[in-house]
Amino acid sequence: MRSMNVAERRARLALRHRLSPQARTDDVAGIARSMVVLHATDPATVFLSVAARSVGAVPGAVEKALYDDRTLLRMLAMRRTMFVAPVELVPVLQSSTANGLAAKQRATYSRLIERGGDVPDVPAFFAEAEEAAHRALLARGEATGAQLGADVPLLRTRVDPAPGKSYSRPTSVTTWILVTLGCEGRIVRGRPNGSWTSSQYRWSPAEAWLPGGIEDVPADGARAELVRRWLRAFGPAPAADLKWWTGWNAGDVRKALALLDVTEVDLGGATGLVLSDDLEPEPAPEPWAALLPALDPTPMGWQERGWFLGEHGPALFDRNGNIGPSVWWDGRIIGGWAQRKDGEIVFRLLEDAGAEAEAAVEREAARMAAWYGDVRAIPRFRTPLERELTS
Template identity: 85%
Template sequence: MRSMSVAERRARLGLRHRLSPRTRTDDPAAIARSLVVLHATDPATVFLSVAARSTGAVPAAVERALYDDRTLLRMLAMRRTMFVAPVELVPVLQASTANALAAKQRATYARIIERGSDITDAPAWFAAAEEAAHRALLARGGATGAQLSADEPLLRTQVDPSPGKSYSKPANVTTWILVTLGCEGRIVRGRPNGTWVSSQYRWSPVETWLPGGIEEVPAGTARAELVRRWLRAFGPAPVADLKWWTGWNAGDVRKALALLDVTEVDLGGATGVVLSDDLEPEPVPEPWAALLPALDATPMGWRERGWFLGDHGPRLFDRNGNIGPSVWWDGRIVGGWAQRKDGEIAVRVLEDVGADAEAAIEREAARLAAWYGDIRATPRFRTPLERELTS
């Protein structure tokens, strides 16, 4: 069995994730393809992930890719997580993941509606509300949730999500309806009402972004293609990492792998898989430094992170497994960073990395401060070290 060392995996990470200086690019869509998708639960993550992997890109370049050129699209997918995806990957994500997620969302919301309102046939009511919201959006061409709620009475329906509980309060169904329509691939999130750190989006019919809508792909074919792309970006890795990243059950993961030509490799005591045409080692990149944002796609690409995280996890992750801003040197995490109220990028290195590494990290911090400009952003999920640096 071929062995792949930690050093070899770190070299791949630096080159394939465009963190080595010679692989960086100012094309946001190319950066997203290198990572399969960009993590977008926190809107700032998308922009800061591009910043870390570019040389001269600015926030406006990411906005142009998202909202003008429309080479990137924001959607819910794996693990019910928000991602920004290259548009050519959207049919794959829709068929492999989002369609099943839409069905699950619809069933969940229907149960809440039946429990917390006088609506007796919640599935039928929910379907009618979806159609009404879609008609209202088609009439406007683009709108916020509040605008659609004003147009369509069904969207103003109030539901008690936790009947009988002292903490429960009536909830408006507008967001539930729009999120489900988004999961179904019928509507998309467009430009936010604010800066690039805002999460209040305008919605648009999918056809205004993707003429003809989202192409239909067989689910099994789509899952295999998504796994192929993940292995190219994140392999070699244990199958458990792949299962965690996709959020699929073990059967779907096995079926997807069976459609691909993969090879098992030894990862130093654990068994990993890699595409069979991807067994050759990458050239070792020059030492590199990077400041990655909270929830960046690189550290969130694997479940088992010991080979690049070391023992820094308790300082850099919250209790739910969300990583905060991290400092990298030559393929491993060596510290964390935070943006303070005055715009300063505060860095803390948690181990001895040497003078050259510290100088490179300082240069990255200065570059990141310039990217932020006047924008101030606090990560949505705060971690111990990030809180320490901003206290």
Template identity: 85%
Template sequence: MRSMNRAERRARLALRHRLSAPARTDDVLDIARSVLVLHATDPATVFLSVAARSVHAVPAAVEKALYGDRTLLRMLAMRRTMFVAPTDLVPVLQASTANGLAARQRATYARMIGRGSDIADAPALFTRAEEAAHAALLARGEATGAQLSADVPLLRTQVDPAPGKSYSRPTNITTWVLVTLGCEGRIVRGRPNGSWTSSQYMWSPVETWLPGGIEDLPAAEARADLVRRWLRAFGPAPAADLKWWTGWTAGDVKKALALLDVTEVDLDGATGIVLSDDLEPAPAPEPWAALLPALDPTPMGWQERGWFLGAHRPRLFDRNGNIGPSVWWDGRIVGGWAQRRDGEIAVRLLEDVGADAESAVEREAARMAEWFGDVRAIPRFRTPLERELTA
């Protein structure tokens, strides 16, 4: 069995995720493709992930790709997580993941409506609300949730989301309906109301990004395609990492792998999977430093992170498994960082990495401070070290 040790995996990560200096680029779309999708639960992550992998790109370049060229699109997909995806990948994500997610979302919200109101046929009401909201959005061309709620009385239907609980407060179904329409691939989140750290998005019909709508693909074919792309970017890796990243069942993962030509390899004693045409050793890059943001797609790409994380998990992750801002040196995490209120990028190394590494990290910190400019961005999910650095 071919062995692919930690050093080789780190070399692949550096080159394929565009983190080593020679691999960086100012092509925002290419950066997104290098990590498959950009994690977008925290809007700032999209921009800061690009910053870490670029040379001269600025926030306006990311906005141009999202809202000008529209080569990137926001959508809920794996693990019901928000991502920014290249538009050519959207049909694959829709068929492999989002369609199933939409069905589950609709069923969940219908149950909540039925439980928290006196509506006799909650599924039928939810369907009517979807169709009315979609028609209103098509008429407007672009709208906020509040504007659509004003247009469509059904969206103002009040529901008690947790009947009998002291913390429950009546809410209308606007967000539930719009999120489900987004999962179905009928509408998309557009430009936010505010800076690039804002999550108050305008909604648009999907046709404004994809004129013909989202191409319909067979689910099995789409899952195999997504696995192939994931292995190209994140392989080799154990099948358990793939199951975690996709959020699929073990059966779905097994069926997708069966459609591909893959090879098992030894990962320092564990069994990993790699595409059979991707067994050539990766050249070792020059040592490199990077400051990756909270929820960056690289550390969030695997469930088993020991080969690059070491013993630093308690300081850098929150209780729900979300990683905070991390400092990387030569393929592994060696510390964390945070933006303070005055704009300073504070760094704390959690191990001795030597003078050369410290200097490289300082240069990256200065570059990130310039990238932020006057914008201040607190991560959505606070981690112990990030809190310490901003106290």
């Protein structure tokens, strides 16, 4: 069995994730393709992930790709997580993951309406509300949820999500309907109301990004294509990492792998998978430093992170498994960083990596400070070290 040790995995990470200076680019969509998708649960993550992998790109370049060129699209997909994806990958994500998610969302919200609303025929109500919201959005071209609620009376229907509970607060179904339409690929999240750190988006018809809508592709082939891209970016890795990243059941993972030509490799006590045409080692780049944001797709790409995280998990992760801002040196995490209220970028190294590493991290901190400019962004999920650095 071919052996792929930690040093080889770290070299792949440096080059394929565009973290080594020699692999960086100002092609925003190209950066997203390198990572398969960019995490977008925290809106700032998308921009800061690009910052870490670019040479001279600025926030406006990311906004241009998202909202003017429309080469990227924001959508819910794996593990019901928000991602920014290259538009050519959207049909794959829709068929492999989002369609199933849409069915689950519809079922969940329907139960809430049945339990806490005064709606005699929930399936008919849900379908009618969806169609009315979609028509209103087509007429407007772009709208906020509040604007669509004003246009469509059904969206203003109020539901008590937890009847009899003291903490329950009646809410309208607007967000539920729009989220479901988004999962179905009929509408998309467009430009936010505020800066690039805002999560209050305006909605647009999917046709505004993809003329003719999202192409319908077979689910089995879509899952295989998504796995192929993940293995190219994150392989070699155990099948358990793939199952975790996709959020699929074990059967769907096995079926997808069966459609691909993959090879098992020894990861030093564990068995990993790699595409069979991707067994050649990458040339090790020069030592490099990077400041990756909270929820960056590199550390969130694997479930088993010991080979690059070491013992630093308790300081850098919250209780729900979300990573905060991390400092990297030559393929491993050596610390964490944060932006203070005055805009200063501060970091703490959790191990002694040497003077060269510390100087390189200082340079990356200066780069990140220039990217932020006057913008202040607190990570959506606070982690122990990030809180300490900003206290």
